Amino acid sequence: MGMTKENAANGCDNNSGVDMIPDLYAASLSMYTKPPLVASGRHITVTRRKLLKNLEVNSTQRITSWVDSMRASSPTHPKSTHSLTEDNSSSWMLHHPSALDTFEQIIDASQGKQIVMFLDYDGTLSPIVDDPDRAFMSNKMRATVKKLARRFPTAIVSGRCRDKVYSFVRLGELYYAGSHGMDIKGPAKGSKYKKGDQAVLFQPASEFLPMIDEVNKKLIEKTKSTPGAKVENNKFCVSVHYRCVDEKEWTELAQQVRSVIKEYPKLRLTQGRKVLEIRPTIKWDKGKALEFLLESLGFANCTNVFPVYIGDDRTDEDAFKILRARGQGFGILVSKFPKDTNASYSLQEPEEVMNFLQRLVEWKRLNL
Ligand SMILES: O=P(O)(O)OC[C@H]1O[C@H](O[C@H]2O[C@H](CO)[C@@H](O)[C@H](O)[C@H]2O)[C@H](O)[C@@H](O)[C@@H]1O
Secondary structure, X not given: OOOOHHHHOOOOOOOOOOEXXXXXXXXXXXXXXXXXXXXXXXXXXXXXXXXXXXXXXXXXXXXXXXXHHHHXXXXXXXXXXXXXXXXXXXXXXXXXXXXXXXXXXXXXXXXXXXXXXXXXXXXXXXXXOOOHHHOOOOHHHXXXXXXXXXXXXXXXXXXXXXXXXXXXXXXXXXXXXXXXXXXXXXXXXXOOOOOOOOOOEEOOOHHHHHHHHHHHHHHXXXXXXXXXXXXXXXXXXXXXXXXXXXXXXXXXXXXXXXXXXXXXXXXXXXXXXXXXXXXXXXXXXXXXHHHHHHHHOOOOOOOOEEEEEEEOOHHHHHHHHHHHHHOOOEEEEEOOOOOOOOOOEEEOOHHHHHHHHHHHHHHHHHOO
8 A cells, every 4th residue: 555644644734624724723822922023123012902803803704704605505595606597507517417418428438447436425325314313325225336336346435434334335345435535444345346355444544533532522512502503423523513503503603613623723624515524634535535545446557447436515526636637537526506516527416326326337237
């Protein structure tokens, strides 16, 4: 395995997050401990009160931008960036056509190459529901993924804790990357794509476990006064769900979350579908997990590999981006609404994902 824990965890990743507030906050706080500023031999008088005032203004702006972003990422919200006109919507479909309508074109592009499948879980294999603990996939979908994994190397890449996503999928022959790719494990049993005898296990954020645990407890305590808020421990990251929180309470919730994570400059905040996600500032995401898995499967420097990544969320964009940059395979965004995306194709919902996977299985069966 070329990738090591050290090179995975050697810096901050500022690309995909909503913002990197804790770092900025720490920097501004440190001003209080320094002597007065001196310029050209003269003291610049920056009073403590003024600094505190600035900090308050920054903090309010930050919360406002979080809440704006929470609104903008809700497709049915009037302030959503997805509320596009019909014209825009059809132009979006031209650039991200349905992977079902263009199935033949996709197959042509993969000719002579090994297709490798990467599947996000929530919103891709299972429909989005209010209670994250009840996001079950259908038996039909499970049977389809099982058949898929018999014909192509297949990985589940999820923001959830690996054990939890496994308890939903329950297929031992797959690769699993939980906690947004920070917890990768190879097939427990009989996959013909399993390489060697050694089980793959990669956890680039293991040193963050105690911190995540602590933050998880603090977030539960802090947000318990917000009706509908739910904190989910995803092992190497934490989710704060606001799907069931009244919009009037979103600002309050954002403040509660910020009041906890501002103490942790090594954690950052990203957003998913009605969820705030708190995770380590390591250079690791679903895109890196995809590259790691390709390497584990023996396709590191191959030109004859065709990775297909299907996902519905902002965090899946890291994987779509990698595929674009590699010029190999492509991403498929699962969405009913036009969205800014690095994916090349689209599918509207998990039902369509299942149809697409079934067609792939059938095509492979006929072309063995
Ligand atoms: O990468 P994923 O597998 O898509 O995980 C991302 C988050 O998915 C889950 O939350 C989402 O699905 C829930 C169930 O449908 C829904 O209630 C929630 O609003 C969605 O954000 C999961 O619970 C999170 O921990 C993951 O981060």
